[in-house]
Amino acid sequence: DTGVSQNPRHKITKRGQNVTFRCDPISEHNRLYWYRQTLGQGPEFLTYFQNEAQLEKSRLLSDRFSAERPKGSFSTLEIQRTEQGDSAMYLCASSPTGGGSEKLFFGSGTQLSVL
């Protein structure tokens, strides 16, 4: 299966700790997105990469959050000094450029719980 892969699936951490999530997109997809979803809400845009370039960031992405996509392949999302409000499902999605770029392919997400 060559779908979008996210690791870990679940992460429990204590407030103040740093966490890092990984996303492996579909191999031929140039675009990669990070979204966050909290209970009762739809996915909220965090950031977007075209190959290795981070082209857009939401104002939701505070300076405690950083995302990278070295070499335009996998991506990591790091949250420093986690807060309880960071508890959410973090979703990664990818899409190709050109035909088919009108839809996102999502991974299963990483559920973060900050205690």
Added chain:
Amino acid sequence: DQQVKQNSPSLSVQEGRISILNCDYTNSMFDYFLWYKKYPAEGPTFLISISSIKDKNEDGRFTVFLNKSAKHLSLHIVPSQPGDSAVYFCAANKYYTGNQFYFGTGTSLTVIP
């Protein structure tokens, strides 16, 4: 600022009947609309989409209708099946100029056998 709204948090329908899920948007620059389906502990999966140049798109049991003047779209599922029970998200995009997909808050559909 919620640019895509789904005002019905939940919907229950008998198996075999029609399910109608509604979505409203506020940004007239949106020109592409999608519906996603989400099961618990999984990521959303693409269901069906429609471009603003059309007012209807059909794929099997699923039909999406777009009313641009009302900034409203709906998803019809006929006939509804128990396996359709999931949360459905409406999403919108500015296809040529935007990188963000804006999602609604979702409608939880329960199809009763």
